[in-house]
Each structure stands twice: as structure tokens, then as C-alpha cells.
Amino acid sequence: MFFAVPAVESLATDITGVPNVAKLVAHFCAILWCASLQITMVDLAYRQDYLRTALIQRSFAALVWLCIMVPLFLATNGRDVEFTTEHVDNPRIASYLLIYLAYVLITCAELAFMCGRTAQRNWGTRPWTGWGFAMSSVAAALGVAYTISKGSYVLLYTLGHPWSLAVEQKMSPAFSGLATIFLFAGLTLPMLGGALRRWRGHEGARQEEESVSA
Numbered sequence: 001m002f003f004a005v006p007a008v009e010s011l012a013t014d015i016t017g018v019p020n021v022a023k024l025v026a027h028f029c030a031i032l033w034c035a036s037l038q039i040t041m042v043d044l045a046y047r048q049d050y051l052r053t054a055l056i057q058r059s060f061a062a063l064v065w066l067c068i069m070v071p072l073f074l075a076t077n078g079r080d081v082e083f084t085t086e087h088v089d090n091p092r093i094a095s096y097l098l099i100y101l102a103y104v105l106i107t108c109a110e111l112a113f114m115c116g117r118t119a120q121r122n123w124g125t126r127p128w129t130g131w132g133f134a135m136s137s138v139a140a141a142l143g144v145a146y147t148i149s150k151g152s153y154v155l156l157y158t159l160g161h162p163w164s165l166a167v168e169q170k171m172s173p174a175f176s177g178l179a180t181i182f183l184f185a186g187l188t189l190p191m192l193g194g195a196l197r198r199w200r201g202h203e204g205a206r207q208e209e210e211s212v213s214a
Contacts, residue, residue, distance in 0.1 A: 108143035128193020136186030
């Protein structure tokens with residue numbers, strides 16, 4: 001999100017001399033972020049005998065996507081293009097965006113499912129964790145909505161029947177911004193719940209020691 005700020009984009013271009021480099025870094029970080037969240041959830045949701053295979057599968061998928069996106073970006077990049085929906089009249093930019101959005105769609109759909117299951121398992125016993133993963137599931141669902149919003153515009157433009165670009169440019173950032181907020185909150189709540197449980201455990205042990213001493 002930092003590299004998506006227009007001032008940062010301009011500064012990155014001025015420093016490196018590479019147009020749109022901030023956009024590539026932002027997409028690169030988004031894929032690594034999704035892959036890292038997948039690995040975290042796989043570690044929580046799957047059995048140990050399947051864990052290594054699941055980690056390799058998702059790491060390999062992220063690597064394949066990056067190996068496709070980076071050469072396509074380099075072959076398309078130039079000062080007269082931008083990797084946004086405003087420039088999807090360029091077939092290479094449309095292809096690049098659809099490849100990127102496909103990865104985000106697949107990973108967010110899986111994250112919504114795994115976070116939802118984890119929330120359900122912890123709902124009655126660990127409310128902080130349950131609420132946290134429920135919010136993370138909502139964040140992933142908003143990520144899916146982001147890809148549908150942006151991806152549908154690219155596809156419909158390619159088919160010759162695009163919907164309003166102005167509406168897409170308002171909806172997509174709103175979905176991605178809300179997804180980030182829900183995810184940060186969702187990942188923070190289980191940590192706070194764990195800290196609270198540890199504090200209560202230490203406090204209970206201290207009170208028990210005091211009662212024994214008395």
C-alpha cells in the first residue's frame with residue numbers, strides 16, 4: 001500500500017529511472033503477503049503429515065506467478081503506459097492485470113475458507129481468536145470482491161462492453177482498503193487474546209502463591 005501512494009510511485013521512478021517500478025513492487029509484495037498468509041493458515045489448519053506438501057505447493061504457486069508477471073511487466077513497461085485499468089486497451093497490460101488478479105482471487109478465496117473454519121473452531125473456547133479469524137475471513141472476502149471489481153472491468157473491456165471506469169476506480173480501492181483494515185484487526189485480536197490469557201495465568205499463579213504464603 002505504501003508503494004501505491006502516488007507520491008511514492010513518482011519518487012521510486014525518479015530514483016530508479018524505471019517507470020512503474022512502484023507498481024511492480026506493490027504487486028510483488030501483495031503476492032508475497034498472500035503467500036505468507038496462506039502458509040500461516042496452512043500451518044494452523046492442516047495436519048502435520050500434509051503440512052510440508054501444502055507449504056511447497058503454495059510457495060511454488062507464488063514463485064510461478066512471479067516468474068510469469070515479472071517478464072511480462074518488463075516486456076510491456078514504458079513511460080507511456082501504466083499498469084492500471086485506465087490502460088487496459090493495451091493487451092499486455094490487460095493480461096498482466098488478469099494474471100495478478102487471478103492469483104489474489106484464488107488465494108483470498110482459500111484464506112476466506114480457512115479463516116472461517118478456524119474462527120468456527122475457536123468461537124466457543126477462545127472468543128478473541130474466534131473474532132480475529134472471523135474478521136480475517138471478512139478481509140479475504142473483501143479481497144475477492146476487489147479482484148472481481150477490477151477483473152470484471154478488464155474482462156468486459158476486452159469483450160467490448162466495459163462498465164463505468166469511474167465506478168471501478170472508486171470500488172476497487174474501497175474494497176482493498178477495507179480488506180487491509182479488517183485483516184490488521186483480525187490478526188491483532190488473537191495476539192491480544194493470547195496476551196490476556198497469559199496475564200490472567202500469571203495473575204492467578206501470583207494470587208495462589210500469596211494465599212499459600214498467608
